[in-house]
Amino acid sequence: MDWIIEVNNLSAFYGEKIALKNINIKFPKKVITAIIGPSGCGKSTLVRCLNRINDEIPNFKVTGEIYFKGKNIYDPDIDISEFRKNVGMVFQKPTVFPMSIYDNVAFGPRIHGIKDKRKLDLIVEKALRDAALWDEVKDELKKTATQLSGGQQQRLCIARAIAVEPEVLLLDEPTSALDPIATKKIEFLLEELSEKYTIIIVTHNLAQAIRISDYMAFLYRGDLIEFGETSKIVNQPESELTEAYLNGQIS
Numbered sequence: 001m002d003w004i005i006e007v008n009n010l011s012a013f014y015g016e017k018i019a020l021k022n023i024n025i026k027f028p029k030k031v032i033t034a035i036i037g038p039s040g041c042g043k044s045t046l047v048r049c050l051n052r053i054n055d056e057i058p059n060f061k062v063t064g065e066i067y068f069k070g071k072n073i074y075d076p077d078i079d080i081s082e083f084r085k086n087v088g089m090v091f092q093k094p095t096v097f098p099m100s101i102y103d104n105v106a107f108g109p110r111i112h113g114i115k116d117k118r119k120l121d122l123i124v125e126k127a128l129r130d131a132a133l134w135d136e137v138k139d140e141l142k143k144t145a146t147q148l149s150g151g152q153q154q155r156l157c158i159a160r161a162i163a164v165e166p167e168v169l170l171l172d173e174p175t176s177a178l179d180p181i182a183t184k185k186i187e188f189l190l191e192e193l194s195e196k197y198t199i200i201i202v203t204h205n206l207a208q209a210i211r212i213s214d215y216m217a218f219l220y221r222g223d224l225i226e227f228g229e230t231s232k233i234v235n236q237p238e239s240e241l242t243e244a245y246l247n248g249q250i251s
């Protein structure tokens, strides 16, 4: 099987506190992998390590390696901005910038040097179409993004992330602040996007993980308990802990 990110013996620490214990996992390409497990088990820490967003936290430390397409992302010579172009991230709370819808989506491409207005127009339209938002906003691209609904803002964040054509899209509980209809829209969108992108989504919503994911990683207290195809894990979990979690006995 073809994978794009390989995590080798990854441990993560906040000061003395260990948050991830010797994790080994290979994330397959162009499918949806859900990272599941009870609150505090290390889901966010793992996904944040994958694009080095925890680097800024004082006392945060990792050991082990993470390879993106064969290159260790913690190598000192890695170009972080170029790397994050390839591995985008969407957070739980929509993080739109206080600027127009258009400027939100054009933000990344501009940073990466695209100035031509016609080119930017095309990129913005394509990203908004791919994020299933174009029809709702095409006549008001100059509107301030913060005026959109929560669900629209989250799709705008997805549009902003994909505007730079990443290979991997990381999402940390992207629907937990949204209503059921907005949640469904995002779930549908992610399934479509997985044809082009590798999607890694943290969710504490087990039903959601079962609905949309192809693979699942179950974390418990910093350990990776089980990783594999979602249908296999749901029907024949190998670990009693996984089974207990699936049955709602651990939350």
Ligand SMILES: Nc1ncnc2c1ncn2[C@@H]1O[C@H](COP(=O)(O)OP(=O)(O)O)[C@@H](O)[C@H]1O
Residues within 6 Å of the ligand: 014, 017, 018, 019, 037, 038, 039, 040, 041, 042, 043, 044, 045, 046, 057
């Ligand atoms: N910034 C931080 N400083 C100290 N401890 C943290 C920080 N972020 C998370 N932790 C701790 O690391 C563990 C894993 O947290 P996290 O990855 O956020 O879990 P999850 O996303 O599964 O709820 C928890 O015990 C949490 O308290």
Ligand SMILES: [Mg+2]
Residues within 6 Å of the ligand: 043, 044, 045
């Ligand atoms: Mg979390």
